[in-house]
Amino acid sequence: MQTEEQIRRRQQAVRNQRIKKLIMITGVSGLVCGFLVGILITVLIARNRANKVEEAYSQQIEKKEKQTTDLKDQLSKFQESREERIKSAKWNMILVNEEYPLDDSFQVELADLEDEYQVDARIVEDAKEMLKAGRDEGMNLAICSAYRDNDKQKSVFNQTIFDWLEQDYSYLDAYNETKKSVALPGTSEHATGLALDIVSSDYPELDEKQANTKEAKWLADHCAEYGFILRFPPEKADVTGIIYEPWHYRYVGKKAAKEIMKEGITLEEYYE
Numbered sequence: 172m173q174t175e176e177q178i179r180r181r182q183q184a185v186r187n188q189r190i191k192k193l194i195m196i197t198g199v200s201g202l203v204c205g206f207l208v209g210i211l212i213t214v215l216i217a218r219n220r221a222n223k224v225e226e227a228y229s230q231q232i233e234k235k236e237k238q239t240t241d242l243k244d245q246l247s248k249f250q251e252s253r254e255e256r257i258k259s260a261k262w263n264m265i266l267v268n269e270e271y272p273l274d275d276s277f278q279v280e281l282a283d284l285e286d287e288y289q290v291d292a293r294i295v296e297d298a299k300e301m302l303k304a305g306r307d308e309g310m311n312l313a314i315c316s317a318y319r320d321n322d323k324q325k326s327v328f329n330q331t332i333f334d335w336l337e338q339d340y341s342y343l344d345a346y347n348e349t350k351k352s353v354a355l356p357g358t359s360e361h362a363t364g365l366a367l368d369i370v371s372s373d374y375p376e377l378d379e380k381q382a383n384t385k386e387a388k389w390l391a392d393h394c395a396e397y398g399f400i401l402r403f404p405p406e407k408a409d410v411t412g413i414i415y416e417p418w419h420y421r422y423v424g425k426k427a428a429k430e431i432m433k434e435g436i437t438l439e440e441y442y443e
Contacts, residue, residue, distance in 0.1 A: 179307065254440055261291070262397075263424045265363060266438055269412055272357045279364040281318055288317035291364030294398070294422040298367065301390075301397035310386045315418070316368035319361035328353050351414045352377075360402065365422045367399070382417035394420055395428040402438065410437050 196321065257266050267273055282292035291296055305312045319327065331353045335345035353359075360366040370377070371386035379386050382405075391401055402421040403413045423438065431441050 250304050254297070257442055261334050261424075262291075263365065263422060264427060264438075265365070266442065267354075267358060267360050267363055268439070269355060269358045272355075273362055277362070279318075281364055284317060284367075285314065288314050288367075289364065290317050291422070294365060297397045297399075297422065297425075300395065302369075302397065304393065304397075305386065305389050308389065310389050311372040312390075313370055313372040313375065314367060315370050315377070316361060317366070318364045321356045321361065321362060324354070324356040324359045324362060328356060335349065350412070351408070352416070354413065360419075360421055367401065367420050367422075368416075368418045369420055375419055377416070379415060379417065380417075387417045390420065391417070395425070395432040397426045398422050398428050400428050400431045404435065404437065407437050410439050 219250045241354065257271060281289040282295045284290050284295060284298055285302070296426040302312055302314075328349060331349040332342075332345045336342065336350050340348065354361075368377070369386070369390060370381055371384035373386075374381060374384050390399075394400060399420040399422050401417070402419045403411050403416040408414050420426075421438070427441065431438065434441075
């Protein structure tokens with residue numbers, strides 16, 4: 172039979188054991204809670220960072236969208252300004268190409284230049300001076316085309332198509348090749364009376380070899396002094412729509428001619 176002391180000690184041992192278990196459970200729970208709290212804090216921090224990143228990203232998008240809108244507005248205003256300048260250009264600065272065809276009502280006062288060739292009466296003196304200056308320096312300059320009306324332009328265009336067809340090109344390919352060197356009727360500068368095709372009488376061919384003649388080199392160096400520009404320079408076909416033509420000169424006036432030739436640009440680029 173147990174004594175009271177033994178019973179008391181046994182009860183105390185049981186209580187101590189329970190306390191130990193409770194402490195262990197509490198400790199484990201604390202660790203779990205701490206771990207969970209840590210995860211929760213990490214998630215909150217990550218979410219906060221993600222929100223800040225998203226906010227910053229949204230701000231960047233808004234900024235870029237505003238910049239894009241501003242650029243579109245600027246481009247639109249620039250295009251409107253360019254269109255206005257082209258439409259209000261003086262007679263000598265008229266832009267004629269596939270994008271800007273001549274108006275059906277266009278008329279020009281013509282005057283004889285030499286032989287059967289005619290030009291706008293307002294450029295006769297400058298053209299004559301240029302030809303005379305070149306010839307005085309030993310250049311064998313020969314005009315092969317000047318003013319052409321729409322009927323003549325149609326004839327040239329159709330003949331060029333026929334020449335390609337004779338080389339076994341399909342009609343579509345012949346048409347596309349022709350457009351590279353001959354303007355469509357209504358889009359040719361020759362109809363303005365401001366354009367001259369000038370070659371060397373020693374080499375009258377209309378090809379890139381014309382550029383190697385002393386006459387073509389002289390014209391390229393001196394044309395601006397008389398108000399003319401090389402209208403279709405090399406490596407500019409993507410701008411003008413016409414291949415390099417070292418024989419085609421266009422009158423724009425002395426001031427513009429000097430600026431255009433100095434910069435090595437086209438009339439299209441001059442308006443930009």
